[in-house]
Structures are given as C-alpha cells and as structure tokens.
Amino acid sequence: MYGYIIRRLLATIPVMVVVGLVVFLLLHLTPGDPAAVIAGDYASPEDVERIREKLGLDRPIHVQFFTWAGAVLQGDLGTSIFSNLPVTHLIGQRLEPTIALSVSTMIFAILLAVPMGIIAAWKAGALTDRAIMAFAVLGFSVPVFVIGYVLMYVFALKLGWFPVQGYKPISEGFWPFLSSIALPTVALGLVYTALIARITRASVLEVLTEDYIRTAKSKGLNNAGLLLRHALRNAAVPIVTIIGIGLTLLIGGVVVTESVFNIPGLGRLTIDAVLRRDYPVIQGVILVFSGVYVFVNLLIDLTYTVLDPRIRY
Amino acid sequence: MSTIDLTASSPPPRIAARAMDYARRHPTVVAGAAVLFVMALIAIFAPLIANDPMKLTPINRLKPPGEQYWFGTDFLGREVFARTIYGARVSLIVGGAVALVSVAIGLVIGLVAGYVRWIDAIVMRIMDGIMAIPGVLLAIALIAVAGASLMNVIIAITIPEIPRVVRLVRSVVLSIREQPYVEAAVSVGSPLPKILFKHILPNTIAPLIVQATFVCASAVVIEAILSFLGAGTPPEIPSWGNIMAEGRTYFQVAPWILFFPGLLLAITVLAVNILGDGLRDSLDPRIARRM
Numbered sequence: 001m002y003g004y005i006i007r008r009l010l011a012t013i014p015v016m017v018v019v020g021l022v023v024f025l026l027l028h029l030t031p032g033d034p035a036a037v038i039a040g041d042y043a044s045p046e047d048v049e050r051i052r053e054k055l056g057l058d059r060p061i062h063v064q065f066f067t068w069a070g071a072v073l074q075g076d077l078g079t080s081i082f083s084n085l086p087v088t089h090l091i092g093q094r095l096e097p098t099i100a101l102s103v104s105t106m107i108f109a110i111l112l113a114v115p116m117g118i119i120a121a122w123k124a125g126a127l128t129d130r131a132i133m134a135f136a137v138l139g140f141s142v143p144v145f146v147i148g149y150v151l152m153y154v155f156a157l158k159l160g161w162f163p164v165q166g167y168k169p170i171s172e173g174f175w176p177f178l179s180s181i182a183l184p185t186v187a188l189g190l191v192y193t194a195l196i197a198r199i200t201r202a203s204v205l206e207v208l209t210e211d212y213i214r215t216a217k218s219k220g221l222n223n224a225g226l227l228l229r230h231a232l233r234n235a236a237v238p239i240v241t242i243i244g245i246g247l248t249l250l251i252g253g254v255v256v257t258e259s260v261f262n263i264p265g266l267g268r269l270t271i272d273a274v275l276r277r278d279y280p281v282i283q284g285v286i287l288v289f290s291g292v293y294v295f296v297n298l299l300i301d302l303t304y305t306v307l308d309p310r311i312r313y
Numbered sequence: 314m315s316t317i318d319l320t321a322s323s324p325p326p327r328i329a330a331r332a333m334d335y336a337r338r339h340p341t342v343v344a345g346a347a348v349l350f351v352m353a354l355i356a357i358f359a360p361l362i363a364n365d366p367m368k369l370t371p372i373n374r375l376k377p378p379g380e381q382y383w384f385g386t387d388f389l390g391r392e393v394f395a396r397t398i399y400g401a402r403v404s405l406i407v408g409g410a411v412a413l414v415s416v417a418i419g420l421v422i423g424l425v426a427g428y429v430r431w432i433d434a435i436v437m438r439i440m441d442g443i444m445a446i447p448g449v450l451l452a453i454a455l456i457a458v459a460g461a462s463l464m465n466v467i468i469a470i471t472i473p474e475i476p477r478v479v480r481l482v483r484s485v486v487l488s489i490r491e492q493p494y495v496e497a498a499v500s501v502g503s504p505l506p507k508i509l510f511k512h513i514l515p516n517t518i519a520p521l522i523v524q525a526t527f528v529c530a531s532a533v534v535i536e537a538i539l540s541f542l543g544a545g546t547p548p549e550i551p552s553w554g555n556i557m558a559e560g561r562t563y564f565q566v567a568p569w570i571l572f573f574p575g576l577l578l579a580i581t582v583l584a585v586n587i588l589g590d591g592l593r594d595s596l597d598p599r600i601a602r603r604m
Contacts, residue, residue, distance in 0.1 A: 018442020026454055137590065141583035143534045145541055145557070146575035153568055164565075252449030256538050270450065274457040274544050282454050290445045 019290045077284035087284035098265035104185045109192035117200020139194030148187035148260040165262035188257045199242040203235035244300040339595045345588025356401040363395035385569040396551040403552035411532035412525040415471045419478025427486025440476035448473035519596040526589030553578045
C-alpha cells in the first residue's frame with residue numbers, strides 16, 4: 001500500500017517533466033527568433049535585443065531550460081512582458097473566479113449526472129433511459145459558448161432572472177455571487193454532466209448483472225437500497241476516474257465560459273495574454289492548469305483503495 | 314431455368330435488403346451520415362447556394378432575419394446566411410483533416426510503442442505529459458506562437474488529439490501481440506514491419522474508425538472555440554467561430570448573428586457524435602469497452 005503511494009507519487013515526476021518541456025519548448029518550436037516573436041511585428045531591433053537579454057535567450061537552450069525549470073520549482077513563473085508584474089501575482093489575482101466557477105460546475109455536474117446515470121441504468125432500454133442518453137449526446141455536442149449564449153439570451157436578457165455578464169466575488173454576498181455564476185455553471189456543466197452520466201450508466205449497468213445484486217434482490221431489498229448501497233458503491237471507481245480525466249474538458253471550457261460571461265478569471269488572463277503575445281503568462285497558466293490536472297488525478301488514484309477495498313497494491 | 318433466373322436477379326435486392334436491415338438496426342449511423350452528407354454538399358456548393366459572404370451593404374446593417382435576408386445581416390451589412398453557409402467549409406476541412414492526420418500519426422506511434430517495449434516506456438510518458446495539458450489551452454498557445462492560419466489551426470488541434478489515438482492503438486496491440494498467430498509469424502522470422510502492418514494493423518481499424526469520428530467532432534468544436542476566442546482561423550475567413558466572435562458585441566441587439574452559426578455548429582457536431590456512437594455499436598460491441 002505505502003509502496004503503491006510512493007510509486008504513484010514518483011510517476012507524476014516524468015509527466016510534469018514532459019509538461020515542463022512542452023511548455024518551455026513552445027517558444028522555441030517556432031521557425032525564427034523567439035525574441036522577435038515576443039517583440040511582435042512592430043518592434044525595433046533594439047527592442048528585440050532588450051527582450052533577448054532580459055529573458056536570457058542569448059544563452060544555450062539547455063542552460064535556458066534548467067534556469068527556467070529551477071525558477072519554476074521555486075515558485076517563480078517569470079515576469080509578464082506586458083505588465084511587468086510577476087506571473088504568479090497575476091495568476092493569484094485571477095484565481096478566485098476560476099476556482100469558484102470550476103468547483104460549482106463540478107458540484108452541479110456530479111449532483112445531476114450521477115442520479116441521471118443510475119436512473120438510466122435502472123430503466124435501461126425504457127423511454128426514461130433513452131431520454132437521458134439523448135440528453136447526454138446533446139450535452140456532449142453543443143459547444144459550451146453556444147449553450148452559454150442561449151442561456152444568456154433566455155434567462156438574462158428575456159426573463160431577467162440573472163445578470164447578463166460579469167462576476168461578483170463571494171465577499172459581496174453569497175446570493176449575488178451565486179446568481180453571477182449560475183448561468184456559467186450550467187453552460188459549462190452540461191458537457192461534464194453528459195460525460196459523467198454516460199459512464200455512471202455504463203458502470204452501474206455492468207454491476208447490476210452481478211450475482212450479489214440478484215441475491216440482494218431475492219432477499220427483498222428495495223430499489224433505492226439496491227441501487228445506492230450495492231450498485232453505486234461498486235460502480236464508483238470508473239465514475240471517479242472519469243471525473244478526473246474529464247478535468248481537461250472542464251479546464252478548456254472554463255477558458256471559453258469566462259470569455260462568454262465576461263468573468264475576470266484565469267481563462268480571461270490566458271486569452272488576453274495570447275492577444276498580447278505575453279508568453280511568460282501563457283506558459284505560467286498552462287503549467288498551473290496542467291499541475292492541477294496531474295494533482296487531482298493523483299488524489300483520485302489514491303482514493304481507489306478507500307472506494308474499493310478489493311483493490312490492493 | 315428458374316434457378317438460373319433466381320441467382321441472376323437476387324444479388325441486387327439482397328444488398329438493398331441488407332442495407333435496409335442495417336439502417337433499421339442502426340438508425341443513428343444513417344441519420345448522422347445523412348446530415349453530414351448534406352453539410353458536405355452545402356460546403357462544396359456554397360457559391361451556388363449563397364451570395365458573396367464578403368459583400369458589404371452598409372445601408373442594411375443589423376437587419377433581422379426575414380424574407381430578403383434569411384439569417385439577417387451583421388454589423389457591416391453582410392449576409393449572415395451566406396457567411397454561415399461558407400463557414401461549413403472551414404469546419405468540415407478542419408474536422409476531416411485533424412481526424413485523418415491524428416489517426417495516421419497516432420496509428421504509427423501506437424503500433425511501434427505497443428510492440429517494442431523500450432520505445433513504449435518513453436513514448437507513453439510523453440503521451441501522458443501531453444494529455445495532462447488541457448487540449449484547448451495547448452492549441453491556443455501553439456497558435457499564439459505559430460500565427461493564425463488554417464494550416465496552423467489544423468496542426469495545433471491535431472497535436473493534443475494524438476495521445477488518445479496512441480493509447481487506443483497501443484491497447485489493441487498489447488492484446489493482439491500475445492495471439493498464437495503473431496507468435497507463429499515471429500517464429501518463422503517475419504520482419505518487424507510485416508508483423509506490425511500485416512498481422513496487427515488490421516485489428517486496429519474498426520476501433521480507429523470510431524475514434525476518428527470522435528476526434529473529428531472534438532476538432533470541429535475546438536476550431537470554433539479557437540476562432541471564437543480570436544486565436545484560430547484568420548478573422549477574414551468566415552468560420553462559425555469567427556462569425557460568432559464578430560457578433561458578440563451586438564448580441565443584445567442582433568442575437569441572430571450568433572444564433573445561426575451556433576445552431577449549424579451544434580447540428581454538425583451532434584451528427585458526427587451520433588454517427589460515431591452508432592458505428593461503435595455496429596462495428597464491434599466489444600470495442601465499446603475500450604473507449
């Protein structure tokens with residue numbers, strides 16, 4: 001067990017090294033001079049030279065990588081070219097809305113998807129099942145910004161139930177906060193809901209064919225007890241796994257949703273950085289998001305032994 | 314005499330009957346393929362269906378949908394209908410190209426990684442690393458560095474899709490390589506490329522066709538997202554994402570600029586997804602577990 005935890009912890013190192021290499025090489029993969037790319041189309045040769053020196057681009061590439069990686073490991077993600085502020089500072093400023101939106105989306109999606117998946121599996125083949133699965137395919141197909149604008153049009157512009165755009169921090173009161181992230185949460189949550197509902201249905205359906213389910217039925221256990229105590233518990237591992245894997249979808253969606261609903265989070269920071277060619281910020285945000293993905297999936301792998309005592313390493 | 318007649322006339326109806334039977338059992342495959350076929354016709358014959366998508370008629374700015382302008386006009390008086398029709402071209406080209414290229418590259422990497430142990434360890438660590446980076450972000454960053462062009466959009470969307478194909482191919486190879494007929498091929502001294510391409514490759518085709526449809530759907534969505542965020546297809550090309558991006562500012566007064574391209578985008582992605590779901594069920598029920 002402890003051996004497994006240590007092996008799993010060590011396995012994240014090569015993944016993060018590859019992430020670091022990809023993020024670092026982003027700038028160097030382009031044909032041409034990275035300093036000129038950063039400086040943009042209207043820069044003078046002096047500007048290019050200044051940037052080259054400032055970022056250390058005049059040194060050999062492996063030296064640059066180890067200098068950069070060393071700084072990242074100490075929590076230094078570099079300095080924004082545009083605002084001259086530390087990247088960690090910029091990310092810190094934008095963290096709250098993104099965390100709020102991601103967490104509310106996860107809660108929304110799991111609360112909606114798991115019951116939907118269980119009901120679909122229980123009523124497999126019936127109209128309810130087909131309706132839920134049709135919803136899942138639809139939720140998976142309609143892009144988040146299309147759903148976002150439809151929701152905004154109906155519930156904000158026409159009905160006026162929610163603010164059209166913008167974000168209210170939780171410090172300005174819980175209800176204004178909740179109402180500002182309600183529509184973004186639903187828009188972003190549908191893809192995730194569809195994904196989790198499909199896996200829940202599939203894994204519950206598989207468990208329902210097991211012998212112990214028949215035994216539980218024959219001893220007269222009611223449906224709720226059967227589904228929740230026996231089926232869901234045994235189907236938990238694939239469901240939790242897909243929640244972790246789906247995190248990349250969620251992160252990609254956050255960037256778009258923040259842009260649609262004008263929420264000043266990490267996604268907006270990324271898009272602004274892309275439009276301004278502020279590469280240290282782009283690199284920093286990708287590193288942070290990838291780090292979160294790796295960390296959450298690590299936690300999920302470690303919970304397997306708790307969720308399913310049969311798993312021993 | 315009558316028996317000869319029977320054999321001569323029966324094959325055509327039998328094929329038709331089998332096709333009908335297949336359509337009855339897998340209606341989603343037929344529905345998805347039909348919608349995509351229509352969408353492809355629209356894209357190919359766009360100049361015959363619609364007027365010039367670039368033509369400015371400033372006097373008719375922001376006209377709502379009606380008899381003259383089916384989908385209304387945008388803030389420069391361009392026809393949203395014409396622009397949306399032309400937008401199908403970008404989405405289908407990107408979807409098709411990304412699916413083909415990522416499957417081709419992923420297939421070769423996956424075959425080699427699944428069969429050659431020491432390459433496997435290295436390649437799979439690299440794939441795990443790329444998969445840890447959210448695909449949309451990686452694509453945005455690649456385009457930010459490489460510059461906006463249709464070619465770069467295709468490359469930037471392909472790179473994050475490759476690891477998923479590699480993993481699928483590798484998982485098939487790992488189960489096939491232990492089969493007796495592969496061992497037999499090895500024992501008679503078949504060269505490695507022959508074993509990989511003649512004996513193992515055919516087993517990967519069915520799951521790859523299904524995977525290709527899902528990659529295609531994902532590529533169409535990501536292209537639209539990138540264009541919508543201003544980091545994708547160059548803004549002068551009317552793609553669904555670009556039309557929607559331009560319509561954002563006028564959303565409250567002219568929602569149709571966003572609505573119609575969004576609708577076609579959703580219909581296209583839905584068609585590809587239900588085609589993929591249907592193919593997965595009809596080609597081989599066992600591969601459903603692997604996806």
